[in-house]
Amino acid sequence: MSIASAKQIVAALPPLTTVVALFVDPEPAWVKSVCDAVPVSLLQFHGSEPADFCEAFRRPYMKAVRVSVSEDVLIQAATHTLARGLLLDSADEQLAGGTGKTFDWSLVPRDLGAPIVLAGGLNADNVAEAVRVVEPAAVDVSTGVESAPGIKDPVKMASFINAARAAARGDS
Ligand SMILES: O=C(O)c1ccccc1N[C@@H]1O[C@H](COP(=O)(O)O)[C@@H](O)[C@H]1O
Numbered sequence: 001m002s003i004a005s006a007k008q009i010v011a012a013l014p015p016l017t018t019v020v021a022l023f024v025d026p027e028p029a030w031v032k033s034v035c036d037a038v039p040v041s042l043l044q045f046h047g048s049e050p051a052d053f054c055e056a057f058r059r060p061y062m063k064a065v066r067v068s069v070s071e072d073v074l075i076q077a078a079t080h081t082l083a084r085g086l087l088l089d090s091a092d093e094q095l096a097g098g099t100g101k102t103f104d105w106s107l108v109p110r111d112l113g114a115p116i117v118l119a120g121g122l123n124a125d126n127v128a129e130a131v132r133v134v135e136p137a138a139v140d141v142s143t144g145v146e147s148a149p150g151i152k153d154p155v156k157m158a159s160f161i162n163a164a165r166a167a168a169r170g171d172s
Contacts, residue, residue: 003037010038020044020062024096031057044087046097051080060084062117066091070107077114086112087140090120100143102126105133124159131167139164 010019021040023031025047034040035057043061045054054061063080064087065073077086090103102121115137118130123144130139145160147153 003034006034006038018042022046022097023049025049028053028056035059042084046087046089051082054080055082062087064089064097064119066097067103067107067120070109073107073109073112077109077112080114083114085115085117085137087117087119088136098142102130105130108134122160124156124163127160127164128167131164 018041020042022044046064062085063083065076068091090101092099117138118136119140122141145156
């Protein structure tokens with residue numbers, strides 16, 4: 001996405017919306033250009049960025065972890081101590097994210113000490129179970145609320161949010 005497109009999208013958002021800028025192993029200059037031009041609330045690093053890289057921009061950030069084994073999560077939690085949260089996503093050999101695939105939620109360690117954002121293949125049909133099993137601080141979704149690749153569907157988004165909120169409230 002270009003900076004111009006990002007600015008356009010952000011300008012149309014309602015007040016108090018958290019603006020997340022997602023990067024996968026970016027050049028530092030690109031992150032700086034985005035942060036200088038767009039009112040970003042939170043950086044999401046979705047590649048193999050080490051902690052010192054993530055911290056260099058002096059912005060709140062989340063570190064994504066592609067989970068294959070529990071140790072993946074423990075290592076990233078131990079190294080990215082200043083992250084506002086760990087975003088747990090599915091591992092994939094081809095894609096950095098946006099895979100539409102779930103991972104084995106039993107691999108998520110308990111009492112991690114950092115807020116967990118659960119991602120990976122969530123949709124309106126499975127998010128309630130995901131919330132019950134993992135008890136994350138938040139959930140994230142991309143392909144599960146799309147009508148076609150890259151096209152978000154407002155009806156699917158509303159269903160997803162309703163299902164996630166109901167589960168968080170403990171509604172059966
Ligand atoms: O959505 C993308 O295209 C994307 C590309 C590269 C890295 C991450 C990406 N999205 C993030 O991936 C996870 C899970 O997505 P999905 O629900 O399984 O499609 C989520 O955190 C997105 O923010």
